[in-house]
Amino acid sequence: xxxxxxxxxLLPFMVSLTACENNDDPNPNxxxxxxxxxxxxxxxxxxxxxxxxxxxxxxxxxxxxxSGDIYKQQNQKGIGDLQDLCVxxxxxxxxxxxxxxxxxxxxxxxxxxxxxxxxxxNQPKKxxxxxxxxxxxxxxxYDGTVSKLDTVSMDIVSTVKLDGYLENLSYTKxxxxxxxxxxxxxxTGNIVYVINAEKMEKIEDITVVVNPYTQNFVGDDGNIYxxxxxxxxxxxxxPDESSWIYGTLxxxxxxxxxxxxxxxxxxxxxxxDKIYILYSEYYLPDRAKCFVYDLKTKxxxxxxxxxxxxxxxxxxxxxxxxxxxxxxxxxxQLSEVYVYDENGNFKSKFETGxxxxxxxxxxx
Numbered sequence: 001x002x003x004x005x006x007x008x009x010l011l012p013f014m015v016s017l018t019a020c021e022n023n024d025d026p027n028p029n030x031x032x033x034x035x036x037x038x039x040x041x042x043x044x045x046x047x048x049x050x051x052x053x054x055x056x057x058x059x060x061x062x063x064x065x066x067s068g069d070i071y072k073q074q075n076q077k078g079i080g081d082l083q084d085l086c087v088x089x090x091x092x093x094x095x096x097x098x099x100x101x102x103x104x105x106x107x108x109x110x111x112x113x114x115x116x117x118x119x120x121x122n123q124p125k126k127x128x129x130x131x132x133x134x135x136x137x138x139x140x141x142y143d144g145t146v147s148k149l150d151t152v153s154m155d156i157v158s159t160v161k162l163d164g165y166l167e168n169l170s171y172t173k174x175x176x177x178x179x180x181x182x183x184x185x186x187x188t189g190n191i192v193y194v195i196n197a198e199k200m201e202k203i204e205d206i207t208v209v210v211n212p213y214t215q216n217f218v219g220d221d222g223n224i225y226x227x228x229x230x231x232x233x234x235x236x237x238x239p240d241e242s243s244w245i246y247g248t249l250x251x252x253x254x255x256x257x258x259x260x261x262x263x264x265x266x267x268x269x270x271x272x273d274k275i276y277i278l279y280s281e282y283y284l285p286d287r288a289k290c291f292v293y294d295l296k297t298k299x300x301x302x303x304x305x306x307x308x309x310x311x312x313x314x315x316x317x318x319x320x321x322x323x324x325x326x327x328x329x330x331x332x333q334l335s336e337v338y339v340y341d342e343n344g345n346f347k348s349k350f351e352t353g354x355x356x357x358x359x360x361x362x363x364x
Contacts, residue, residue: 037363038061038319038321038361038363039061039363040059040061040361040362041058041059041325041359041362042057042058042059042087042359042360042361042362043056043057043058043337043353043356043358043359044082044356044357044359045057045335045353045354045355045356046081046083046354046356046357047082047354047355048354050081051354052078054079054080054082054096055069055353055354056069056071056079056109057069057352057353064348069109071105071109074106074111079096079099079103080096080101081099082096083097083127083128084128084130085360086130086131086137087360088151089135089151090107091106091107091151092105092106092107092109093137095127095128095139096127097127100118100125100127101114101116101117102114102117102130107362113154115149115155117141117147119143125141125143126143127139127140128141128167128168129168129214130169131171132171133171133172133174133197134197134198136151136157137149137151138169140166140168140179142166144161144163144164144166146166146195146200160200160201160202162193163180164180164181165180165182166180166181167213167216168212168213168215168226170224172222173222173254174198175194175203176194177192177193177194177224177252178192178194178195179192179212179213179216181213190207190209190210190212190228191205192205192206192208192226192252193206194206194257206257207259208259209228209230209248210228210230210245211228211231212226212227212228213227214227214267214357215265215268217269218254219251219270219295220272222254223254224254225249225270226249227247227248227250227266227267227268228245228247228250229247230244230245230246232281232283233247233281233283233284234281234283234284235282246264247264247266247279248261248262248264249263249265249268262275263277264279266279266281266312267312267315268315269317270317271317271324273294273295274292274295276290276291276303276324277315278290278315278326289306290305290309290326303324303340303344304344304346308346309326309328310328311330311331312326313328313356314327314357319361320363323341323347324340324341324342325339325359326338327352327357327359334353335351335352335355335356336349336350336352337352
């Protein structure tokens with residue numbers, strides 16, 4: 001599919017979205033149940049290592065057109081690397097690990113402020129993921145810290161020092177739940193930290209399946225859902241099958257911190273009482289599948305034939321419609337996004353940038 005670069009046709013619409021926002025009041029619309037409209041999606045393209053080809057694209061749900069790199073169009077330069085994008089209030093927050101920076105952007109991609117992420121010794125902190133709540137954006141980093149950024153002053157106002165390689169996180173009811181991965185290098189990467197978001201103090205260490213990584217979100221039931229990648233089951237360096245730890249979806253009670261293992265998973269996304277799941281162990285490709293898990297009945301139902309997606313790289317549910325988006329990252333090619341209805345019927349697909357890793361919906 002040939003990519004369409006109709007950025008300037010989309011620009012007036014995107015500017016109008018920015019102009020109608022005059023504050024940064026909290027609106028964590030991914031879990032408050034009040035979403036009524038989805039305007040489109042921001043496509044997060046991580047790019048290739050040290051190639052400066054990461055990008056942010058806009059996919060308009062009305063025109064069905066995907067733009068070029070809105071960051072480059074607005075700022076006349078590449079973003080460098082890009083790990084995560086947080087859409088909150090009237091702004092975007094772009095997180096870059098290798099460049100060790102946070103860039104605060106208007107919704108059309110124009111830079112408002114760049115914040116270098118350096119420690120006291122002027123060394124890079126290497127930020128990873130961001131979430132938002134109560135007027136703040138919270139950012140994890142590879143130096144074991146979580147930073148709190150005030151969305152009004154656009155300054156980092158406090159930091160909590162934890163331990164290990166911190167990855168994705170979520171926010172609910174004044175608390176942060178933070179994945180500590182460590183990639184199972186020493187067997188200690190099996191923790192989800194609980195942080196008091198107001199005081200930026202650790203409350204609890206929750207033990208989970210080893211290697212919690214990119215997946216961490218608040219379900220419609222108010223609980224936390226994470227995916228641990230396990231220890232790369234099937235890898236040749238593991239002695240035998242008895243030592244394999246599979247990718248696992250888990251539910252953490254946000255009040256009691258009790259952990260329940262649900263099913264095998266690599267990527268997951270919520271839609272009401274259902275979780276849509278991609279399961280694809282790198283070393284066990286024959287076990288790959290895409291299915292729906294019903295939280296009430298605890299039943300699994302195949303969603304699509306996984307063979308339709310050559311290299312599955314993520315799954316997202318539109319918070320307003322019933323559409324499900326699945327990322328495909330074929331080796332050596334630009335990525336693609338496939339769109340299905342809630343019953344797994346194919347609707348459309350569109351080409352994106354280099355190594356798409358996330359989709360962020362713009363809603364109200």
